[in-house]
Amino acid sequence: MKIIYFSGNGNTKHCAKEFSKLTGNESVFSIEDEGAIQAIKKSDFFCFAYPVHFSNIPFIVRDFINNNSKVFRGKKVFLIATMGLFSGDGTGCSARLLKKYGAEILGGVHLKMPDVIGDVGLLKKSPQENKNIIKNTEEKIRKTADLINSKKYPQEGLHFYNHIAGLFGQRLWFLREAEKHRKNLRTDVEKCTGCALCEKQCPTKSIRIENGKAVLIGNNCTICYRCVNSCPHKALTIIGKRMLEQCLFKNY
Ligand SMILES: Cc1cc2nc3c(=O)[nH]c(=O)nc-3n(C[C@H](O)[C@H](O)[C@H](O)COP(=O)(O)O)c2cc1C
Known part of the structure; x- marks a missing residue:
């Protein structure tokens, strides 16, 4: 797949x-890769994965x-939403949008992963707790892949009651917060060396080095936390005021 x-x-x-390893070892594309759209065009069935944000x-x-x-018209899609703690309808949110564009949603799964x-x-x-979370999730992935391989698709996050849980559990309260955080990236100018790693890695090109320091530009920050977690000098923050832990998967 x-x-x-x-x-x-x-x-x-x-x-x-x-x-991918467990469902036929086909290619894996980030939406940041140029080949992602072509890959979707060429597949009748693909899996779409993303983290839940608020x-x-x-x-x-x-x-x-x-x-x-x-490109989504007529495609069969299985959805994977990763999350830290709670996701009422993490898969349901994209399912509704993709259905609007003509995709058929075969199923979905929510996977608990470390907080970022x-x-x-x-x-x-x-x-150790993070390692255990990852181990349990890998077991869930194995079980889900077995189901997918036998064309049985779990429906996590896709029911009406999941929609209500996602909406009232978080989305209603956090929608405005999330928009606000898009403008929140702060640089500790004492720590920032202008190394530009954040600028290179930002998926929405929302950071530029000006006068030797990282600054937020435009309105497209997606609050993914890649810059905060990978800054070698711990100079960036978004929601909190102080960098506490660099939460990259490769660190676990
Ligand atoms: C801005 C932001 C908001 C998040 N909101 C939620 C949330 O509402 N519920 C949840 O369970 N996890 C939430 N998370 C945690 C991520 O979904 C989770 O850690 C995910 O696995 C990160 O995936 P990534 O490493 O691919 O970015 C949030 C993370 C970020 C950065």
């Missing part, structure tokens, strides 16, 4: 690769679907 994914910090990429699809994923709406909000302490776990 071909897999198209977005991953800010590596969690979703890891899950996408594990799924019980919703990340802005960059929503834009990707809206901007390429024509490196500047907020609330959901932080010990390294």
